[in-house]
Amino acid sequence: xxxxxxxxxxxxxxxxxxxxxxxxxxxxxxxxxxxxxxxxxxxxxxxxxxxxxxxxxxxxxxxxxxxxxxxxxxxxxxxxxxxxxxxxxxxxxxxxxxxxxxxxxxxxxxxxxxxxxxxxxxxxxxxxxxxxxxxxxxxxxxxxxxxxxxxxxxxxxxxxxxxxxxxxxxxxxxxxxxxxxxxxxxxxxxxxxxxxxxxxxxxxxxxxxxxxxxxxxxxxxxxxxxxxxxxxxxxxxxxxxxxxxxxxxxxxxxxxxxxxxxxxxxxxxxxxxxxxxxxxxxxxxxxxxxxxxxxxxxxxxxxxxxxxxxxxxxxxxxxxxxxxxxxxxxxxxxxxxxxxxxxxxxxxxxxxxxxxxxxxxxxxxxxxxxxxxxxxxxxxxxxxxxxxxxxxxxxxxxxxxxxxxxxxxxxxxxxx
Numbered sequence: 001x002x003x004x005x006x007x008x009x010x011x012x013x014x015x016x017x018x019x020x021x022x023x024x025x026x027x028x029x030x031x032x033x034x035x036x037x038x039x040x041x042x043x044x045x046x047x048x049x050x051x052x053x054x055x056x057x058x059x060x061x062x063x064x065x066x067x068x069x070x071x072x073x074x075x076x077x078x079x080x081x082x083x084x085x086x087x088x089x090x091x092x093x094x095x096x097x098x099x100x101x102x103x104x105x106x107x108x109x110x111x112x113x114x115x116x117x118x119x120x121x122x123x124x125x126x127x128x129x130x131x132x133x134x135x136x137x138x139x140x141x142x143x144x145x146x147x148x149x150x151x152x153x154x155x156x157x158x159x160x161x162x163x164x165x166x167x168x169x170x171x172x173x174x175x176x177x178x179x180x181x182x183x184x185x186x187x188x189x190x191x192x193x194x195x196x197x198x199x200x201x202x203x204x205x206x207x208x209x210x211x212x213x214x215x216x217x218x219x220x221x222x223x224x225x226x227x228x229x230x231x232x233x234x235x236x237x238x239x240x241x242x243x244x245x246x247x248x249x250x251x252x253x254x255x256x257x258x259x260x261x262x263x264x265x266x267x268x269x270x271x272x273x274x275x276x277x278x279x280x281x282x283x284x285x286x287x288x289x290x291x292x293x294x295x296x297x298x299x300x301x302x303x304x305x306x307x308x309x310x311x312x313x314x315x316x317x318x319x320x321x322x323x324x325x326x327x328x329x330x331x332x333x334x335x336x337x338x339x340x341x342x343x344x345x346x347x348x349x350x351x352x353x354x355x356x357x358x359x360x361x362x363x364x365x366x367x368x369x370x371x372x373x374x375x376x377x378x379x380x381x382x383x384x385x386x387x388x389x390x391x392x393x394x395x396x397x398x399x400x401x402x403x404x405x406x407x408x409x410x411x412x413x414x415x416x
Contacts (some may be wrong), residue, residue, distance in 0.1 A: 012197055013132035013140065019189040020144040023083060027090055027121045028183050029151025030114070030175060032278070035257040036159045036271055040168035045103040049258070053378030056254055059111040060370035063119025067367060071127065071360020078192035079128040082120070086231075087183030090117030093175030098169040123344075123363055127356035130347045131193040135293070137347060142289025143342035149285060149336050152278025160271040223351025224411060229358050232411040234349050237404045239365040241342065244397040244404075246369030247376070248312065249335060251394050252277075254374040256324075259387050265370025267320050273321075276328035277335065284389025289344065296401045297345035298405060301338060307403040308334035312395035316388050349411050
């Protein structure tokens with residue numbers, strides 16, 4: 001098989017990382033570009049901002065169910081089939097969204113279908129890459145997950161160009177077709193774990209465990225089942241970390257472009273702020289993922305959450321494009337660092353054998369936070385005419401995240 005041939009020339013785990021990186025670039029780029037379309041949808045259907053925000057909030061709530069299903073399916077069937085289906089639904093969502101003629105239809109074409117296509121991406125990506133790496137897990141997750149940053153940098157700029165050159169409907173149509181063209185073929189490169197090609201994590205050995213009659217490395221590692229993990233303190237700490245972290249993140253991703261244009265900044269300049277967050281996030285994921293392999297997950301994570309809280313305070317007073325650029329650099333770096341470091345920390349805490357199901361259920365917190373953040377930002381703006389109070393709440397949420405990180409412990413050894 002091609003995978004076996006490649007694995008004898010180089011460690012196939014890096015092929016998996018590359019495929020996950022590109023798939024993540026496309027899906028996460030779509031996921032985080034909603035803010036670019038925000039005012040076009042607002043004007044098209046003559047809506048208040050809380051109503052437009054509800055489209056994303058409903059998508060996040062619905063996504064909880066599909067994330068849990070995606071995590072379970074990844075453990076059971078592997079990432080190849082899961083990402084194939086996700087790519088199909090992601091493209092279908094945008095193609096149909098380009099054809100809507102009533103506001104309520106967006107809750108089906110965007111909120112429902114995109115939740116089926118995009119929301120499990122983090123869970124399936126993290127589960128897949130974590131199976132392939134042990135000693136370099138933080139670095140590998142940082143590289144694979146940096147597709148989030150590249151997607152958030154490239155897709156909003158592409159969407160802005162297409163909206164200006166054509167309109168928002170044509171932009172969604174083009175991006176939906178690109179999703180099909182990129183994600184579907186790449187999903188075929190994915191394998192669930194090294195044992196599928198007779199390898200071991202980190203490329204430690206390419207001799208098949210079937211050939212030797214000995215269990216593979218992952219077969220001998222301790223792990224927690226979902227019911228066991230559910231009963232631990234750290235499980236609930238992570239659940240609330242995702243709740244507060246996602247609430248702040250989606251507040252920023254949804255409202256930073258409208259906030260910037262409200263200040264008189266052009267749509268292109270505002271989209272650049274979002275793109276900088278994504279671009280710098282690539283460096284944050286790779287750098288902090290590698291740092292966490294050396295200095296420890298919790299120390300790296302606490303550092304990132306505290307700096308992100310400071311970035312949100314800066315955003316309250318940022319009144320010019322250059323100040324927003326400063327915010328974007330700091331926020332993007334810490335957002336990327338938190339994602340890769342927290343993902344590795346979760347895998348360390350609970351083991352790998354059932355990590356897809358565990359990550360899927362933990363993503364309930366992320367989904368709820370992602371629903372609350374945009375809605376809260378819209379409500380605050382409609383009530384006060386600005387986002388300052390919402391940004392203060394975002395800063396407070398990251399301080400809470402810092403405290404919760406300190407309480408996490410390695411649970412897998414405590415349950416055996």
